[in-house]
Amino acid sequence: MVDKIVIENLNLQYADGTESLRDISLNIPANAISVLFGPAGGGKSSLLRCLNRLNDLTEVQTVAGRILLDGEDILDPQTDVIALRRKVGMVFARPVVLPLTIRGNLTYGLELAGEKRKSRLDEAAERGLKLAALWDEVRDRLDDPAIALSGGQQQRLCLARVLANQPEVILMDEPTSGLDPISTGKVEAALQELKKDYTILLVPHSVQQAARTADFAAFFLQGELVEAAEGKELFTHPKQKRTEDYVEGRFG
Amino acid sequence: MAQKKLNWQEFFIPRLIKASGYSAILFVALIFFFLLREGLPALTEVKLGDLFAVRWYPIESHFGILPLITGSLIVTLGAMLIAIPFGIGTAVFMSEIAPRWLREILKPLVELLGGLPSVVLGFLGILVLSPYLRVFLDLPTGLTALAGALLLGGIAVPTIVSIAEDALDAVPYSYREGAWAMGATRWQTIWRVTLPAARSGVLTAIMLGVGRTIGETMAVMMVTGNAPVLAIALTSLFHPVRTMTATIAAEMGEVANGSVHYHVLFFIGLVLFLISLVVNVTASSVVFKSKKRAERVLS
Numbered sequence: 192m193v194d195k196i197v198i199e200n201l202n203l204q205y206a207d208g209t210e211s212l213r214d215i216s217l218n219i220p221a222n223a224i225s226v227l228f229g230p231a232g233g234g235k236s237s238l239l240r241c242l243n244r245l246n247d248l249t250e251v252q253t254v255a256g257r258i259l260l261d262g263e264d265i266l267d268p269q270t271d272v273i274a275l276r277r278k279v280g281m282v283f284a285r286p287v288v289l290p291l292t293i294r295g296n297l298t299y300g301l302e303l304a305g306e307k308r309k310s311r312l313d314e315a316a317e318r319g320l321k322l323a324a325l326w327d328e329v330r331d332r333l334d335d336p337a338i339a340l341s342g343g344q345q346q347r348l349c350l351a352r353v354l355a356n357q358p359e360v361i362l363m364d365e366p367t368s369g370l371d372p373i374s375t376g377k378v379e380a381a382l383q384e385l386k387k388d389y390t391i392l393l394v395p396h397s398v399q400q401a402a403r404t405a406d407f408a409a410f411f412l413q414g415e416l417v418e419a420a421e422g423k424e425l426f427t428h429p430k431q432k433r434t435e436d437y438v439e440g441r442f443g
Numbered sequence: 444m445a446q447k448k449l450n451w452q453e454f455f456i457p458r459l460i461k462a463s464g465y466s467a468i469l470f471v472a473l474i475f476f477f478l479l480r481e482g483l484p485a486l487t488e489v490k491l492g493d494l495f496a497v498r499w500y501p502i503e504s505h506f507g508i509l510p511l512i513t514g515s516l517i518v519t520l521g522a523m524l525i526a527i528p529f530g531i532g533t534a535v536f537m538s539e540i541a542p543r544w545l546r547e548i549l550k551p552l553v554e555l556l557g558g559l560p561s562v563v564l565g566f567l568g569i570l571v572l573s574p575y576l577r578v579f580l581d582l583p584t585g586l587t588a589l590a591g592a593l594l595l596g597g598i599a600v601p602t603i604v605s606i607a608e609d610a611l612d613a614v615p616y617s618y619r620e621g622a623w624a625m626g627a628t629r630w631q632t633i634w635r636v637t638l639p640a641a642r643s644g645v646l647t648a649i650m651l652g653v654g655r656t657i658g659e660t661m662a663v664m665m666v667t668g669n670a671p672v673l674a675i676a677l678t679s680l681f682h683p684v685r686t687m688t689a690t691i692a693a694e695m696g697e698v699a700n701g702s703v704h705y706h707v708l709f710f711i712g713l714v715l716f717l718i719s720l721v722v723n724v725t726a727s728s729v730v731f732k733s734k735k736r737a738e739r740v741l742s
Contacts, residue, residue: 283617285617
């Protein structure tokens with residue numbers, strides 16, 4: 192397997208001293224679902240936010256180390272952050288539906304990038320919706336306000352919006368934490384399809400989801416990467432005692 | 444005994460609150476009634492055609508109030524042209540761009556500015572602004588509609604900034620994050636996400652700014668030159684004008700009680716009252732409408 196992202200000795204500390212990452216080195220394989228899991232405050236979200244430089248906007252005290260995306264260090268100050276964020280899309284825990292129509296939400300990213308041709312925009316919207324398994328539910332009401340959708344639909348809309356941007360990597364921060372099991376199932380099924388073309392990093396909202404979806408898994412505890420391995424391996428034969436205890440529910 | 448006291452409180456306090464609530468309505472109604480009683484006779488004493496004429500010269504019984512209305516409008520319009528972009532720009536800067544420490548200095552400063560007595564700003568207008576305008580624009584006098592507009596713009600800015608900033612600040616952080624994560628630049632995020640999401644609050648800010656401007660008396664009286672000239676040309680901005688508020692303030696003290704002049708001044712007050720009523724009703728209906736829409740879209 193090719194490694195899409197290589198993280199080398201990443202250290203991160205916030206200005207208010209809350210959460211931090213300590214010396215993380217991790218390889219993320221292309222075309223697979225990599226799951227970052229562990230109890231809250233472990234640094235999973237912080238790591239995700241380093242990958243699209245969303246942390247630039249919070250008060251971070253130190254960032255050290257390297258993150259290579261296709262061999263290029265994205266932490267380099269010279270990096271074009273806007274282009275990076277188009278390449279590395281993100282889906283949040285709470286669906287962030289913009290105050291626009293369904294179509295408006297989908298084409299927003301491309302319009303920002305300067306795409307004006309309606310045919311391209313419509314095409315991208317349709318592709319995104321199909322990939323996110325939402326097309327059949329909303330095809331007749333693309334001009335309704337997006338907020339009218341249910342929570343599960345909104346979250347898939349956010350996924351579709353990211354996909355319409357044609358990213359290479361998709362970051363998902365507890366994307367199903369607010370969803371019912373049926374919607375969660377739909378999102379997970381969509382991910383299994385998507386991984387053929389995309390590199391997916393998922394912070395799951397439960398160990399069970401981690402075990403269900405992971406091709407590759409990394410266990411984080413208190414800002415430390417405890418163990419990383421293939422999904423099956425890690426959930427059946429963890430090497431570290433702490434991983435085993437967490438996976439089996441002895442703490443968390 | 445304690446039980447009895449509690450009942451007493453339960454009986455009186457809600458009624459007291461209710462009474463103070465109703466009294467606000469009562470006072471507005473009384474003011475309106477008073478204005479009507481003192482102002483409406485003007486309609487019978489002066490012919491309607493003479494009232495809405497272009498000559499205001501009360502000593503010779505010319506009671507044309509059009510110059511005063513246009514004077515108020517041109518000054519208000521000019522002030523809003525300055526205050527809206529400047530105020531909203533400042534609000535955006537404070538809420539979206541400035542670092543936290545700077546914002547914590549700016550916000551109280553702006554609010555302090557909002558509390559400055561307008562007569563103090565009038566000093567600035569007379570001593571600094573209008574001489575400068577006179578020299579810079581080569582005018583016979585600096586006491587013009589432009590000076591009034593600039594000064595009133597300055598007076599309206601703190602109101603607009605303060606309220607618009609609160610509205611922008613109330614937009615959830617996740618909206619911005621969502622936009623950034625899509626590859627929006629800072630400016631695209633502000634223009635296409637944050638400002639639309641805060642729309643109703645920003646509109647309220649503008650309307651309150653208009654209200655503050657049209658009702659302002661002292662500063663405007665000090666700097667606009669107070670010549671009751673019809674102000675409908677673009678060049679009127681560079682001539683002295685007289686506003687409705689300034690006319691009432693300047694002449695009400697010297698008028699014989701119950702005279703025609705007295706009634707006409709009250710009639711001007713009535714017009715002013717109606718204008719601010721229209722502004723307020725428009726504002727609240729726009730805000731109400733967009734709020735309903737915003738609630739549908741945002742909540």
